[in-house]
Amino acid sequence: FVDLAGVCKLVKNIIPKEGFTILASVSGERKTWLALEMAKCITLGKNFLDNPDFETKEGNVLYLDLEMSQSELQRRARQLSLGEQKVKLFIVNNKNLNLNTKNGAIWLMAIIEYHNISTVFIDTFRAVAGGLKEEKAEEIRTMFNRFKLLKNKGVSVVWLDHTRKPNNFEGKIIKKEH
Numbered sequence: 614f615v616d617l618a619g620v621c622k623l624v625k626n627i628i629p630k631e632g633f634t635i636l637a638s639v640s641g642e643r644k645t646w647l648a649l650e651m652a653k654c655i656t657l658g659k660n661f662l663d664n665p666d667f668e669t670k671e672g673n674v675l676y677l678d679l680e681m682s683q684s685e686l687q688r689r690a691r692q693l694s695l696g697e698q699k700v701k702l703f704i705v706n707n708k709n710l711n712l713n714t715k716n717g718a719i720w721l722m723a724i725i726e727y728h729n730i731s732t733v734f735i736d737t738f739r740a741v742a743g744g745l746k747e748e749k750a751e752e753i754r755t756m757f758n759r760f761k762l763l764k765n766k767g768v769s770v771v772w773l774d775h776t777r778k779p780n781n782f783e784g785k786i787i788k789k790e791h
Contacts, residue, residue: 627651627667628732631767633757635738637774644773645681648734649693651771652676655732656702672731673701675724679708679740703728713743718759725768733763738774 628634628651636644654661658671678686683706695702703724711717712735725733735741745752763770 627661628769628771630670631764631769633760633764634769634771635774636771637776640775645678645736646689646693648736648771648773649676649689649695652702652732652734653693653695670731673729674703674732674734675728675730676702676704676734676736677710677741678704678706678736679710680737681706701728703730708740710741711743712741712759713745713756715759717741717743721760722762725763725766731768733768733770734773735770736773738772 636648638644651661652674653659654667655669655672656674658669661667661669681689686704686706690704695704705724710720712721721733724730739745742756745756760770
């Protein structure tokens with residue numbers, strides 16, 4: 614798909630066909646629900662939210678969930694009818710996966726190659742970062758550089774992340790205003 618700027622999109626107006634996207638908000642704002650529905654639409658080649666403004670390019674999807682319990686993930690998958698259709702959605706629910714290591718990156722690349730994955734959802738960035746200090750820009754850059762090769766192979770990676778909550782000295786801010 615080509616938008617007005619001539620950039621190829623995986624989900625028009627939301628996710629580029631190749632590269633990184635970050636979906637971030639504070640906890641409890643339904644990022645996972647949104648990402649799972651988006652993953653389902655990509656596997657089916659169906660407009661996201663049934664909206665022609667969010668046309669998708671069909672492809673295989675890998676969804677890495679590293680925070681939810683397996684039973685909760687299965688419950689959500691049933692509610693979204695992920696098991697009732699012949700979708701090409703591969704879900705990994707492993708809290709021990711660390712993508713901030715050479716072996717973690719090699720594992721991910723192998724899965725992507727083997728299953729011809731076009732899109733990877735990583736839920737959440739902090740869960741796979743293996744103790745990465747978010748205030749250390751060089752560490753963040755090193756982590757993302759491990760996956761630069763994916764962009765060159767036409768794979769899109771959607772990172773889900775929790776935005777930082779205010780500390781005690783910043784006062785109380787209503788969650789929706791973050």
